[in-house]
Amino acid sequence: MVTITKETIIGDILDIAPQTAPLFMAIGMHCLGCPASRGETVEEACMVHGIDTDELLEELNKQIAAGDAQ
Template sequence: MAVKIEKDTIIGDVLDLAPETAPLFQAIGMHCLGCPASRGESVEEACMVHGVDPDAFLAQVNHFIEAVEANK
């Protein structure tokens, strides 16, 4: 099943569905992925806080997930 991450997807859900994406979140400055506050934010909220274009980040995350799934 293909996973599609959207702007309103909660980061905790992303990490539950695709834990291999954690380094992508860390690369934009989210170093506390285990904190309840960060896990409860949407991808768009996290991008806003960290000064990242959410559309570009989502493209990167979804491309990464597709590549991982293709190699399973």
């Protein structure tokens, strides 16, 4: 199982767990296809969008674990 950290690159998350895209969209990260956003870390993206990093990491890892269990 993969664990997402604040240093994980958004593009890498989307590559391994595309089911997380709606979560990013829901918190205001609408530019997921942009090269700049795909190259940001989770921490950088949260800083830009005013999102709590720990809360997002918890939800991302929960979604990925649920996907791995299927």
